[in-house]
Amino acid sequence: MFELLVTLCLSTVCAERVLPAAMPTDKAQCEASMNARSTGWVKAHEGYRVKGQRCVAIETLDDRAAKTTETSPGHFVHEGLVEPVGPKNAGDIANTGFIVGDKAVAVIDAGSSRKVAEALYLAVRSKTQLPIRYLLLTHMHPDHTLGAEVFKEAGAEIVGSAALQQAMASRAEAYTANLKRLLGDDAFHGTKIVLSDRGVADSETIDLGQRELELRAHPTAHTNNDLTIYDKTSSTVWMGDLVFLTHTPALDGSIVGWIKLLSELRKNGAKHMVPGHGPGRAAYPDGAKPTLGYLTSLAQQTRKAIKAGESLNTALKHIGQDLRGDWKEFDEFNPRNATSAYVELEWE
């Protein structure tokens, strides 16, 4: 099968992008459709122009494909790096992956940029020609969502929590501007935020062909739009950022809600989980323990400071400081978490 590569320029910044088709194409189909596809893309992306295009065999694109591990048959995980978003990593910092059924594929999360999402798309296409029917977004954060358009072009329906669409719409400009600044023009090239097509209000089962995925939306925890995905076949739950390993947890929802959720993780028969950051596989439910431990201590210390009458400014200087342990990016995230926890818990 063949993929279409188009050199696209925005001002003076040019890069060769992968433009997926809704169905895999052979060489003749790729070449017959390439003009329409590249012109269509440029029409939808203001400022870009086509500089060149070619159809190449998927086998030759191995070095552009994301590295994935098949942790269970048909269940692939790509481990993001545990480091800040930057031009070098193009924002490849979140765990992503895909699940292959008899009839279709579901991709989970899309990375921070088009570049990262294209790599994941090529990883899918190097394993299977089945249609990519779904892109499942675990929550709104840009390191999990900004590459989504690649999968929309590949024909996927974008599904998230029912609260996802509004949450992303209201942050779209800010996320775009922020990531553009952090990634730089090269790594951000071609990235355009798209919103989810449909939301899950409570739970829903989707079928990939002899493979059911149970989607579950949760009350406000890491964010107000967290979604978990349970693949019964591999006995694995995709936790999104409800579970962090290695990378310091980031609180952008409700500390009370998050603690409650992790304390009550359902015994649903799952054995494994995929955390949002850190190692791509952990035990279910024990993999949540470090996150739960951090949040519980953070909440305790915050409540204590509030009870002692400490103002936010005073409390921020010490809350959670002794919880550093082996967490990475601690100095960036802990004070922010402490702020979030304080302004939530001061209302108790």
Next chain:
Amino acid sequence: MKHQLAIAACATLLLSLPAQAGGTGQFVLPPYATIQNQIVAGEAWKDLREMVAGDAKLLDGEEILSFDAPVQAFDAATVPFSISQRSNSGKRIAELTVVVDDNPMPIAAKFEFGALMGDIHLESRVRYDVFSNIRAVAKTASGETYMVGRFVKAAGGCSTAVSRDLNVALSTMGQMKLKEFRDPNAVSTKAEGTVREVQLMIRHPNFTGMQVKTGTLDYIDPRFLDKVVVKLGDDVLFRMTGGFSISENPSFRFKFKDNGAGAITVYARDTEGAEFTHTFPLNSGV
């Protein structure tokens, strides 16, 4: 217009801090010589100065106030600041304007203080769009104008404008809470003139108008608390005229001299005309 402003501002470069004021042991250093985040010169203030202080001479506020704001704020939606009047200043501050120079709506709040506020002790929180100075401009009852400021590096950039949970924010709008702080060593007293400390918290999303409605590209209109009046019995403690640079769920922690009235009444109004009133009986000294 303000949307473009906010977004353009996101691309701000890291500003370097000026060298710290130096000094040797021979002279007594002014109290602010060790402040890590002195105000920096900037374009925005040139226009704001007239709006905030007219042509008044700006005296060095460090002489009568201590002003605390973080060197770096990790949550740009919630940047705490506190203003504390030095006890020996001999001034009565009648008005105080808080300005975040480079925000889309720079004047965060203007406070008019009643006499019962005594020496001003006030803490609140502001939103930050970009790295910026925050300054307090104080007018005394005798007509002098003092200014004090800090430079804050806000790391959150622009992802600051939105409620964590919009629906919750709307359904709880107008709820209030008043916390009393008691010095555990102080003798319990009802005596008039006793200095007390409280924190007033008001639930309100203080919409910036940068949020987008679901499924459209239309903006939600800004909606924020533009007026708050806090009274102790019949005496006004302060009136605030505010903008959306005050953080979501506005919080004001302050000290006042008790007049024995026994209750604080708060009136708040937002830009849509919604009014919220609560009366809180005081327990301190009982």
